[in-house]
Amino acid sequence: MIEVKNLVKRYQDHVAVDNLNFTIENGKIYGLLGPNGAGKSTTMNMMTGYLASTQGSIIIDGHDILQEPEKAKECIGYLPEIPPLYPDMTVIEYLMFVAELKKISKKEREKHIDEVMDLVQVKDMKNRLIKNLSKGYRQRVGLAQAVLGYPETIILDEPTVGLDPKQIIEIRELIKNLGEKHTVILSSHILSEVSAVCDVIMIISHGKLVASDTPDNLSRHLIGSNTLELTIKGSPDELVKELGTLVESDHIKLKGSSEEGCVDITISTKKDIDLREKVFYKMADSHRPILKMQLTTMSLEDVFLELTENEKETEVEDVDVPDVPFESEKQEDRSDESDL
Numbered sequence: 001m002i003e004v005k006n007l008v009k010r011y012q013d014h015v016a017v018d019n020l021n022f023t024i025e026n027g028k029i030y031g032l033l034g035p036n037g038a039g040k041s042t043t044m045n046m047m048t049g050y051l052a053s054t055q056g057s058i059i060i061d062g063h064d065i066l067q068e069p070e071k072a073k074e075c076i077g078y079l080p081e082i083p084p085l086y087p088d089m090t091v092i093e094y095l096m097f098v099a100e101l102k103k104i105s106k107k108e109r110e111k112h113i114d115e116v117m118d119l120v121q122v123k124d125m126k127n128r129l130i131k132n133l134s135k136g137y138r139q140r141v142g143l144a145q146a147v148l149g150y151p152e153t154i155i156l157d158e159p160t161v162g163l164d165p166k167q168i169i170e171i172r173e174l175i176k177n178l179g180e181k182h183t184v185i186l187s188s189h190i191l192s193e194v195s196a197v198c199d200v201i202m203i204i205s206h207g208k209l210v211a212s213d214t215p216d217n218l219s220r221h222l223i224g225s226n227t228l229e230l231t232i233k234g235s236p237d238e239l240v241k242e243l244g245t246l247v248e249s250d251h252i253k254l255k256g257s258s259e260e261g262c263v264d265i266t267i268s269t270k271k272d273i274d275l276r277e278k279v280f281y282k283m284a285d286s287h288r289p290i291l292k293m294q295l296t297t298m299s300l301e302d303v304f305l306e307l308t309e310n311e312k313e314t315e316v317e318d319v320d321v322p323d324v325p326f327e328s329e330k331q332e333d334r335s336d337e338s339d340l
């Protein structure tokens with residue numbers, strides 16, 4: 001289990017992660033979803049101990065990532081956005097090297113690597129130099145290094161970015177398989193990706209968590225509304241009065257219309273309510289012609305766009321954060337903290 005409390009990361013004046021609070025329970029696949037610049041990588045880098053937080057705490061299976069980094073890191077495997085691979089090593093050499101760093105006993109190393117290579121399906125390439133692998137295979141090797149040692153939680157930053165459609169499907173399948181035995185947290189800016197793979201979607205915007213639920217619940221509660229768009233002849237006051245007999249007036253929004261003598265109206269209702277016939281008969285009774293009537297259901301995509309709208313990459317001067325270091329090179333970084 002991972003508990004993230006009041007997590008903040010500031011780069012100079014820019015707040016990249018803004019008071020995040022969430023809990024990751026074991027055995028589920030979580031998707032951290034947000035547009036570019038939302039703060040996903042920064043959050044993951046803090047959760048994996050690659051970057052120090054400005055404020056807040058991250059407790060991984062009872063170990064604070066800053067107080068007990070070694071113990072906390074033993075519980076997680078991480079595939080950063082840029083996989084930490086050594087191009088001049090073969091796959092097997094590299095995985096042996098990682099296994100050694102992860103202190104997997106010599107006795108078990110070969111068998112364990114063999115199992116992991118089977119799991120991520122790279123065995124056929126085990127003697128090939130990493131620099132000669134396709135991007136899809138490189139990503140699998142990156143996955144393998146995260147899985148080595150079978151940590152409880154596997155964290156994957158944009159695991160399918162830059163892959164072709166076939167490779168994307170293959171990596172998604174691998175992630176689902178991993179989810180059977182591990183807790184998985186992946187980040188993505190693609191909604192269809194997280195809804196296809198994840199049990200829980202956490203939507204992040206401007207460093208803030210704006211929604212967190214199962215894809216189904218997000219659909220039911222957040223998305224679960226119908227929007228009826230109308231253009232009707234008449235005066236705003238009369239129309240609100242008449243439509244107000246069908247639906248509460250705070251669900252009715254009016255706008256001036258480009259059609260002469262008409263009003264554009266939007267009525268929001270729950271997903272299972274369809275007012276079209278009632279509106280038709282009501283307006284017919286009072287001789288008000290309906291020039292346009294269209295029912296739309298908000299999609300998960302609409303909700304995502306609405307929740308994250310105005311997301312802009314804020315230009316800030318680069319703060320010198322070390323490149324994501326490999327296991328042996330990892331170091332605690334609080335050098336960029338002005339408040340610590």
Ligand SMILES: Nc1ncnc2c1ncn2[C@@H]1O[C@H](COP(=O)(O)OP(=O)(O)OP(=O)(O)O)[C@@H](O)[C@H]1O
Nearest residue numbers: 011016036037038039040041042314317318319321
């Ligand atoms: N070292 C840094 N110095 C200054 N600003 C940074 C640094 N790293 C990230 N940022 C800023 O922090 C914000 C969050 O960046 P982050 O990389 O976490 O977003 P993201 O959601 O992972 O986006 P992407 O999918 O594009 O990687 C962005 O506005 C980014 O420009």
